Amino acid sequence: MTVRPRVVFMGTPEFAVPSLRAVAARCELVLVVTQPDRPRGRGRKLAASEVAEAAEELGLHVMKPDTLKAPALRAEVAALRPDLIAVVAFGAILSAEWLAVPRLGAINLHGSLLPDYRGASPVQRALWDGRNGSGATTLWMDEGIDTGDLILQRWTAIEAADTADTLAARIAAIGAPLLADSLLLAARGEAPRRQQPRDGSYARKLAKHDGRVDFGVDAVTVWNRQRAVTPWPGATTGFQGRGLLILECRPHDMLPAAAAPGTVTELGRDGVTVACGTGAVTVLRVKPDGRSAMDAMAWARGVRVVPGNRLECNEEAAT
Numbered sequence: 001m002t003v004r005p006r007v008v009f010m011g012t013p014e015f016a017v018p019s020l021r022a023v024a025a026r027c028e029l030v031l032v033v034t035q036p037d038r039p040r041g042r043g044r045k046l047a048a049s050e051v052a053e054a055a056e057e058l059g060l061h062v063m064k065p066d067t068l069k070a071p072a073l074r075a076e077v078a079a080l081r082p083d084l085i086a087v088v089a090f091g092a093i094l095s096a097e098w099l100a101v102p103r104l105g106a107i108n109l110h111g112s113l114l115p116d117y118r119g120a121s122p123v124q125r126a127l128w129d130g131r132n133g134s135g136a137t138t139l140w141m142d143e144g145i146d147t148g149d150l151i152l153q154r155w156t157a158i159e160a161a162d163t164a165d166t167l168a169a170r171i172a173a174i175g176a177p178l179l180a181d182s183l184l185l186a187a188r189g190e191a192p193r194r195q196q197p198r199d200g201s202y203a204r205k206l207a208k209h210d211g212r213v214d215f216g217v218d219a220v221t222v223w224n225r226q227r228a229v230t231p232w233p234g235a236t237t238g239f240q241g242r243g244l245l246i247l248e249c250r251p252h253d254m255l256p257a258a259a260a261p262g263t264v265t266e267l268g269r270d271g272v273t274v275a276c277g278t279g280a281v282t283v284l285r286v287k288p289d290g291r292s293a294m295d296a297m298a299w300a301r302g303v304r305v306v307p308g309n310r311l312e313c314n315e316e317a318a319t
Helices: 014-026 050-057 071-078 122-128 164-187 219-228 296-303
Strands: 006-011 028-033 038-040 045-047 084-088 105-110 133-140 150-157 235-239 242-252 264-267 272-275 280-288
Touching: 006 014, 006 050, 014 028, 014 050, 014 084, 014 164, 028 050, 084 164, 105 164, 122 133, 122 164, 122 219, 133 164, 150 164, 219 242, 219 280, 272 296, 280 296
Parallel strands: 006 028, 006 084, 084 105
Antiparallel strands: 038 045, 105 133, 133 150, 235 242, 242 280, 264 272, 272 280
16 A cells, blocks of 8 residues: 655745646645745736645645744644655745654755755756756755755756756756655655765855856856856846847857957857857847847847947846
């Protein structure tokens, strides 16, 4: 007979939705806890989180507390007698009191192969650093930040076309069954506890300034960083005082530096080639400030870019 543990699920963004569905299919999901409704979209209208929307679609009970500090809230959750708490990108740290609520403990799904990239931006940092692979890890939660004992891990390749969006979606997809498996193993008393090495790395949260394109570094680094900050905060540069987001580019690291970094060196059929500190990148797709995404050459024709023009990022050009 399969043991179906009683689980409280805590998560908020789209990254957590595949895990929510996997856990709901294989466990007795007694409650979903997510962040309160926030302004979203271009109109900044108040909207439920992606997890809240999916949970309501599944007919699950949802709570949206402003804070986890209220003892009454913790008591209400404890009254459900959960065996386990499953946490995926919830958006708040669980205190020792919360970790003590479930009978068997709390299990987290993290978007990296721990101990690499503990913290808030593991997917983005793997791209930023030019890694060729990343993955998903489930771990027993403790009071540290992603420092608990490891349960299961799964690797995935980082592909040349990946951005933070596509890589996060793939890690979420491979992580969802991993989390459900971990919960079932824990319910049977069979979940591993592998202590993490002390070394590793920390992935700090991205800031707006991380999106500013620095053409002074080598072409591959420009490319890796562009992928890491897409879709947020966006790879931001500018032309003639107007902001420009680079949505897609391609590195040519073997080309000599034919001009100062940021200088347009060629207008080709595929895109706009821009000199870097070493090599060059061909910009393929862009989003000009206040306009829709478009092919780079369509943008270049519209604003009359010629070789020798320069892309520069400044406060006025930031989008």
